[in-house]
Amino acid sequence: MKRIILLLLLGLSASFSSVYAETIIIKNAKLFPSSDNAPATDIIIEDGEITKIGPNLKVPRNARVVDSTDQVVTSGFIQAGTNLGTMELWDRANADDSFATTSAFSAGVDISYALNRNSTLIPVARKGGVSHAVVMPGVGKTGASELSFGGLAAFINTGEGQDLLEQSKVAVILDFTKAKVQRGAAFLLLEDKLKAAQQSDAVSRDMQALHDVVAGKIPLVVVVHRASDIEALLKIVEPFDINLILYGAAEAWMVADQLAEAGTSVIVEAIENRPMDFNRIGATLENAAILDRAGVQIAIVAPYNGHDAQLLRYHAGIAVAHGLSAKSALKAVTSNPAKMFNMSGIGELAVGYKADILIWSGDPFQPLTKLNKMYIAGQEQSLVTRQDMLRDKYLKEVE
Amino acid sequence: MKSTLIRILAFAAMSFASANAALAQDQPVAIVNAKVFSPNGPVIEEGGIVFENGRILRVAAQDKLSIPENAHIIDAQGQWLTPGIVDPHTHIGNFPTPSVPATMDLNEKTGINTAEISVADAIWPQDPGFDLVRAGGVTTLAVLPGSTNLVAGRGVVLKNRPAATVQEMKFEGAPELLKMACGENPIKVYGGKGKTPFTRMGVMAAFRDIWRQAKQHYDKSDDKKFDDSRLGVMARAIAGEYKIIVHCYRADEMANLIDISNEYGFKISSFHHAVEAYKIADLLAEQGIGVATWSRRWGFKLEAYDSIEALVAFLQDKGVDAVLHSDAAILTQHMNMEAAISYSLAQDAGFEVTEQKALGWITQEPANQLGIGDKVGSIEPGKMADIVLWSSHPFDVYSRPQRVFIEGEQVYAQRSGKPPHSDFMIGQSGEVD
Numbered sequence: 069m070k071r072i073i074l075l076l077l078l079g080l081s082a083s084f085s086s087v088y089a090e091t092i093i094i095k096n097a098k099l100f101p102s103s104d105n106a107p108a109t110d111i112i113i114e115d116g117e118i119t120k121i122g123p124n125l126k127v128p129r130n131a132r133v134v135d136s137t138d139q140v141v142t143s144g145f146i147q148a149g150t151n152l153g154t155m156e157l158w159d160r161a162n163a164d165d166s167f168a169t170t171s172a173f174s175a176g177v178d179i180s181y182a183l184n185r186n187s188t189l190i191p192v193a194r195k196g197g198v199s200h201a202v203v204m205p206g207v208g209k210t211g212a213s214e215l216s217f218g219g220l221a222a223f224i225n226t227g228e229g230q231d232l233l234e235q236s237k238v239a240v241i242l243d244f245t246k247a248k249v250q251r252g253a254a255f256l257l258l259e260d261k262l263k264a265a266q267q268s269d270a271v272s273r274d275m276q277a278l279h280d281v282v283a284g285k286i287p288l289v290v291v292v293h294r295a296s297d298i299e300a301l302l303k304i305v306e307p308f309d310i311n312l313i314l315y316g317a318a319e320a321w322m323v324a325d326q327l328a329e330a331g332t333s334v335i336v337e338a339i340e341n342r343p344m345d346f347n348r349i350g351a352t353l354e355n356a357a358i359l360d361r362a363g364v365q366i367a368i369v370a371p372y373n374g375h376d377a378q379l380l381r382y383h384a385g386i387a388v389a390h391g392l393s394a395k396s397a398l399k400a401v402t403s404n405p406a407k408m409f410n411m412s413g414i415g416e417l418a419v420g421y422k423a424d425i426l427i428w429s430g431d432p433f434q435p436l437t438k439l440n441k442m443y444i445a446g447q448e449q450s451l452v453t454r455q456d457m458l459r460d461k462y463l464k465e466v467e
Numbered sequence: 468m469k470s471t472l473i474r475i476l477a478f479a480a481m482s483f484a485s486a487n488a489a490l491a492q493d494q495p496v497a498i499v500n501a502k503v504f505s506p507n508g509p510v511i512e513e514g515g516i517v518f519e520n521g522r523i524l525r526v527a528a529q530d531k532l533s534i535p536e537n538a539h540i541i542d543a544q545g546q547w548l549t550p551g552i553v554d555p556h557t558h559i560g561n562f563p564t565p566s567v568p569a570t571m572d573l574n575e576k577t578g579i580n581t582a583e584i585s586v587a588d589a590i591w592p593q594d595p596g597f598d599l600v601r602a603g604g605v606t607t608l609a610v611l612p613g614s615t616n617l618v619a620g621r622g623v624v625l626k627n628r629p630a631a632t633v634q635e636m637k638f639e640g641a642p643e644l645l646k647m648a649c650g651e652n653p654i655k656v657y658g659g660k661g662k663t664p665f666t667r668m669g670v671m672a673a674f675r676d677i678w679r680q681a682k683q684h685y686d687k688s689d690d691k692k693f694d695d696s697r698l699g700v701m702a703r704a705i706a707g708e709y710k711i712i713v714h715c716y717r718a719d720e721m722a723n724l725i726d727i728s729n730e731y732g733f734k735i736s737s738f739h740h741a742v743e744a745y746k747i748a749d750l751l752a753e754q755g756i757g758v759a760t761w762s763r764r765w766g767f768k769l770e771a772y773d774s775i776e777a778l779v780a781f782l783q784d785k786g787v788d789a790v791l792h793s794d795a796a797i798l799t800q801h802m803n804m805e806a807a808i809s810y811s812l813a814q815d816a817g818f819e820v821t822e823q824k825a826l827g828w829i830t831q832e833p834a835n836q837l838g839i840g841d842k843v844g845s846i847e848p849g850k851m852a853d854i855v856l857w858s859s860h861p862f863d864v865y866s867r868p869q870r871v872f873i874e875g876e877q878v879y880a881q882r883s884g885k886p887p888h889s890d891f892m893i894g895q896s897g898e899v900d
Contacts, residue, residue, distance in 0.1 A: 156766075157766060157767065157768055157769055157772060158767060158768070159651070159767055159768035159769075160651065160655065160768065160769070161768065161769050189766065295896075322896070339797055339801070340797065341599065341797075341800075342564045342595070342596065342599065342796060342797065343564045343565055343595055343891075343892070343895075344564050344565060344566055345564075345565045345566060345567065346565055346567075349565075349892075349895045349896075350895070350896065373767065375764075375765055375766040375767060378763065379763065382804060382808070382864060385864030385865065386801070386804075386864065388864070388865055389864060389865045389866070389867055390867075433864050434863065434864050435804060435807035435808045435810075435811050435862065435864060436807060436810070436811050436862060437811075438811070438815065453776075455765070455774060455775045455776050456775075456776065458745075458773055458775050459745070459775040459776065459777065459781065459816065462745050462746060462748075462775075462781075463781070
């Protein structure tokens with residue numbers, strides 16, 4: 069029995085890089101959000117991509133028909149800030165590679181080397197509808213450097229039997245709340261680093277990473293909460309051609325108009341409303357809604373800890389309960405994070421996009437809704453987790 | 468029979484409550500045109516409720532509800548009405564926000580047995596967390612000390628009413644709680660300093676030492692009356708004066724602690740967190756020990772790695788009294804979602820669960836575990852008028868409490884324009900509500 073599972077796993081790993089070629093047509097699905105009388109949609113998947121979408125499509129020859137009448141279809145969800153795939157347990161288990169802040173490297177740390185596609189957390193995330201994630205190193209950690217750059221983030225997919233890594237080096241992460249020095253020095257240090265990176269011929273990995281930031285090639289993600297810190301940060305980066313993304317940003321709503329004007333995106337922890345410290349007294353569940361109304365591009369994330377990526381769908385719902393439109397909430401967990409991290413061809417149900425598709429029994433943000441099917445790059449995914457296996461083992465034992 | 472008993476208890480308690488003028492509801496209130504959703508019966512689609520002097524007087528279908536002439540009438544306009552949420556494990560008030568060293572009142576980390584301490588002495592009624600969880604419909608909450616000490620100290624059951632002192636918040640007549648802990652946390656804190664316990668062997672040996680001394684102290688006493696010293700509290704625990712709550716994750720450790728409880732004659736009321744409880748469901752059922760746990764929190768440490776979905780339903784199916792708790796202050800605000808998620812997971816796993824049962828996981832059943840199930844947890848005549856009006860079905864993610872009542876008093880209304888109760892939040896910039 070055990071051996072069979074091992075063989076299955078081996079079989080999967082042997083074939084994980086091959087293109088999934090099955091042609092599939094999803095029939096009669098409802099888009100989300102949509103009105104009751106909106107027409108049902110068909111989606112054709114070929115070679116892992118969406119090739120047609122619209123009502124009453126002709127069934128291609130040899131296509132597998134997936135009848136989705138009365139079911140809701142969305143693009144796969146993206147958890148835009150997590151340690152998923154780099155951490156099995158964070159507490160005293162020697163199983164947390166989500167940071168490399170004990171090294172001499174800072175901005176140049178490459179988290180893609182820490183990815184483990186056999187992590188048991190990945191199927192759990194998948195079961196929550198998470199098809200992709202932005203794995204960010206060093207969030208919440210104080211580093212060796214005074215400014216605690218976490219390093220370079222990776223964009224991953226959660227597809228079973230697929231290459232976990234979609235794209236490495238998609239952003240540089242800086243947790244400003246973990247700076248070793250006080251504000252009067254920290255902002256100056258950041259400014260000096262960016263200036264140096266502008267002039268540098270990239271002699272070190274760290275400078276190369278920051279060089280890509282000031283060259284506008286990859287975004288700089290900054291964990292920051294206090295409204296005055298956000299304003300100071302906007303001033304510091306203004307002279308540079310930097311694509312700035314705020315992460316956490318509990319008080320971002322207070323400076324929503326400035327953020328909109330600067331074109332700065334915000335990754336919002338939709339459920340975090342506690343005044344945890346004096347840097348986020350203004351935390352509120354309405355953060356996402358206010359930013360969205362002001363025209364700021366937002367992504368919604370579940371808590372950073374990879375075990376919680378599965379909660380993303382509910383947290384998007386809680387943002388809607390606090391004023392965000394369902395349409396904006398869906399974008400905030402699909403197309404917006406893909407755009408923020410320059411991942412073209414991901415995050416929408418549209419022709420030419422990867423077939424990362426979720427089929428739900430209803431509104432995906434509702435806890436009573438079931439995720440019935442999931443496709444990543446056109447490949448149907450298992451929604452069975454280690455937790456399910458444990459439960460079934462003990463259910464059977466007592467029978 | 469049951470309702471007669473409840474009524475007798477209710478009247479006894481009512482006469483007590485009315486003695487406390489500050490808490491008394493001054494006018495009867497009728498909420499009409501509500502969908503009444505309670506763990507003890509089917510949803511009343513067009514229902515109403517009357518409460519007076521802090522107690523529920525009547526609940527009925529709209530057309531059968533007799534309303535006192537002097538009642539203040541609230542038209543719920545089709546909103547959902549449930550009992551207030553009861554959370555059996557929180558740290559609101561003793562582990563408050565802002566979370567700074569000055570407010571670290573969670574663990575008395577000076578020794579593995581601190582039975583003499585009481586959480587009530589550390590409750591900060593200005594914790595903004597009380598406001599936040601009130602807005603989430605939580606009307607009753609147990610506040611417990613943390614889990615670094617084997618015997619952590621006493622917990623307290625509170626009514627979540629805005630107050631300046633813990634005395635005004637205490638749930639009158641609720642049993643006292645005693646919190647214990649096993650597993651990784653005591654080892655991390657004490658073993659990390661080279662002290663005992665360094666391993667799980669040390670944990671269980673230390674428990675035996677503690678309880679052996681307590682048993683000797685108990686046996687020596689003729690009148691079985693004890694003071695509130697460390698040893699006195701432990702002897703009282705043997706005398707059954709506390710609901711004993713044990714923080715424990717692993718099945719084998721729970722079983723070891725059950726052995727110790729039987730050796731020294733104390734009764735464990737419930738295991739909390741207990742993510743491996745499914746592995747010893749029969750033992751827990753046989754010993755009559757309850758479980759309070761989460762819907763989906765898992766994996767943050769090795770002892771939480773074997774968590775399963777639908778744990779509450781699994782345990783109830785095996786005859787274990789299982790309920791939901793929050794522990795983490797974010798979850799405390801969203802216990803309706805915890806119930807909804809657990810309900811959904813139970814269905815996925817093939818357990819037969821009604822939505823009334825699932826509502827009971829965050830109302831009646833935790834109230835039963837805390838020994839206050841005759842006073843709160845359902846919408847029944849004689850019970851305390853702890854009531855939440857929700858904008859839609861509470862298992863709807865978009866639903867939000869519109870009003871919250873505690874013993875008949877309105878303690879929360881959405882967008883009331885009132886300042887927050889927490890003085891800490893007064894005058895801080897950027898209030899949204």
